Amino acid sequence: MLRRHVGKYLSAYSHGELSSDQASSIAQHLLGCDRCRKELDEIEWGISLARHLPKLPAPSGLSNAMQNLFQSGSPTPRVSRPLSFPQARWLAIPAAVAMLGAVLGSVLWYQRMRDNPISIASTGRSATKLEVLALDLHMQQRRGLQQLDFSTEDPQALRVWAAQQTGLKLDLADQPAGGDPQYQVDGARIWPTSRGQIVSVFFTVDQIPVTLIAANVRTVAKGEVPSKGIFQKKIFYRFDSASNTSLLSWTRDDQSYVLASDLPNLGRAACFVCHTSPHRRELIGNAKLER
Amino acid sequence: MAFELTRKLASAGVTRGVSEAPNEAALLAACQEGDEQAFRSLFDSHKDRVYSLALYLTRDEAVASDMTQQAFLTLLAKGKEFRGDAKLSTWLYRLVVNLCSDERRRQRRSMPLAAAGGKEAMSEKSPQENRFARGEIALAVKRAIESLKPKLRAPVVLKYLDDLSYQEISQVLGCSMGTVASRLNRGHKLLARKLAYLRASLEGDE
Numbered sequence A: 001m002l003r004r005h006v007g008k009y010l011s012a013y014s015h016g017e018l019s020s021d022q023a024s025s026i027a028q029h030l031l032g033c034d035r036c037r038k039e040l041d042e043i044e045w046g047i048s049l050a051r052h053l054p055k056l057p058a059p060s061g062l063s064n065a066m067q068n069l070f071q072s073g074s075p076t077p078r079v080s081r082p083l084s085f086p087q088a089r090w091l092a093i094p095a096a097v098a099m100l101g102a103v104l105g106s107v108l109w110y111q112r113m114r115d116n117p118i119s120i121a122s123t124g125r126s127a128t129k130l131e132v133l134a135l136d137l138h139m140q141q142r143r144g145l146q147q148l149d150f151s152t153e154d155p156q157a158l159r160v161w162a163a164q165q166t167g168l169k170l171d172l173a174d175q176p177a178g179g180d181p182q183y184q185v186d187g188a189r190i191w192p193t194s195r196g197q198i199v200s201v202f203f204t205v206d207q208i209p210v211t212l213i214a215a216n217v218r219t220v221a222k223g224e225v226p227s228k229g230i231f232q233k234k235i236f237y238r239f240d241s242a243s244n245t246s247l248l249s250w251t252r253d254d255q256s257y258v259l260a261s262d263l264p265n266l267g268r269a270a271c272f273v274c275h276t277s278p279h280r281r282e283l284i285g286n287a288k289l290e291r
Numbered sequence B: 001m002a003f004e005l006t007r008k009l010a011s012a013g014v015t016r017g018v019s020e021a022p023n024e025a026a027l028l029a030a031c032q033e034g035d036e037q038a039f040r041s042l043f044d045s046h047k048d049r050v051y052s053l054a055l056y057l058t059r060d061e062a063v064a065s066d067m068t069q070q071a072f073l074t075l076l077a078k079g080k081e082f083r084g085d086a087k088l089s090t091w092l093y094r095l096v097v098n099l100c101s102d103e104r105r106r107q108r109r110s111m112p113l114a115a116a117g118g119k120e121a122m123s124e125k126s127p128q129e130n131r132f133a134r135g136e137i138a139l140a141v142k143r144a145i146e147s148l149k150p151k152l153r154a155p156v157v158l159k160y161l162d163d164l165s166y167q168e169i170s171q172v173l174g175c176s177m178g179t180v181a182s183r184l185n186r187g188h189k190l191l192a193r194k195l196a197y198l199r200a201s202l203e204g205d206e
Helices: A007-014 A020-032 A034-050 A060-071 A085-089 A092-115 A129-142 A155-166 A265-273 A278-286 B012-032 B036-058 B061-077 B088-107 B131-146 B150-162 B166-173 B177-194 B196-205
Strands: A118-122 A184-192 A197-205 A208-216 A233-240 A245-252 A255-261
Touching (some): A007 A020, A007 B177, A034 B131, A034 B150, A034 B177, A034 B196, A060 B061, A129 A197, A129 A208, A129 A255, A129 B131, A155 A184, A155 A197, A197 A265, A245 A265, A255 A265, A265 A278, B012 B036, B012 B061, B012 B088, B036 B061, B036 B088, B036 B150, B088 B150, B150 B166, B166 B177, B177 B196
Parallel strands (some): A118 A233
Antiparallel strands (some): A184 A197, A197 A208, A233 A245, A245 A255
């Protein structure tokens, strides 16, 4: 029987990639080693998950594109050659037209920006860690599996708790006195990371689950902090069609946020939990999605 | 006691490769002579797996489509180098892995979260299973795998996309079988920890 722990061989053992002698030595070791048995259990759980890896079908247009390339008779990848001087000279006119267009475009863009100080832009960039966390937690919330460090229905109590525990400022609006609550707070959880803490808040709007993630920008990796926008407040929108979830990301006052919800209309109703001023609500509600 | 992974030449993967190779070599030769039907057949039989691998590695639909095209174009251009002693798919995977490495070096950025959605997971469901739960699990697995570092993601995807043996994975990635084993081990552990919350529901269903 092996005396040393066999953790690093356990995937190969489970996949039947070891010789029968090696497999039998490991099996013997496992009989007497609680630690390695636990590790095997974890790896086998990982294997059973990985077996659900979906195959992603190639887009239908790809077959036609390949067929055309094949028919064109030039299966070798094309390499673009540098332009000679006479060819380059003819590019001067389109370049001048393009520059003029850019100037006109800038003027129009500036005018439009002044009309609405909020920009919602559809994002095609990499999903950030905050967005992935928000989506995972939102799926847990949808199934009622969210875990809470602090359970409360009172937004004020939650604000105080989050500020004390993490230093993060959450502007959740108070519920109207005597009226129907506009949203229902469920509670929050803190996620410690090596750079700082992230807080996730779970609430519902019209009984539809909403997950809010907030973190100080120093906690978020540099390239993953959503731009605040220079002239306009910038909100980034991403729709996860597989889970029907809208994700809104933004940065304000040194904090980055992600809102994940199943609410319609880009999930903007979730923004109104913090933005109570009618003017602000109108601006957010009317902001158009830029693709 | 030191272990070495056995070279399981008789394992299903390699045996299948050797038996398929002559047909694929013939198909490839026909493609190079301009046989459109042969190309269609070759492309159709590999396109989904090649595209899937490219999409998991790049996490970008447009880039994955480009890489799939590029891999097949390279296959046609360099087809004469295919000796038939391994599976054609393994060769294609290696092309994709190399193209993705080049792309990553160029851009150092990768892909949108919902690029391909989870709809593909739905197509393999058996009617007896809970469709919603299964689709959700596949989606969570897809996301968790996408969040792995590229060097852990590649062996996991190759293992579970096409059930490659450790030896085949090592050929595709150009590393030793020990490295494959170690990366898969780390990949499995990370998946298990990231998706620990699914355990009750998944084991409950089973």
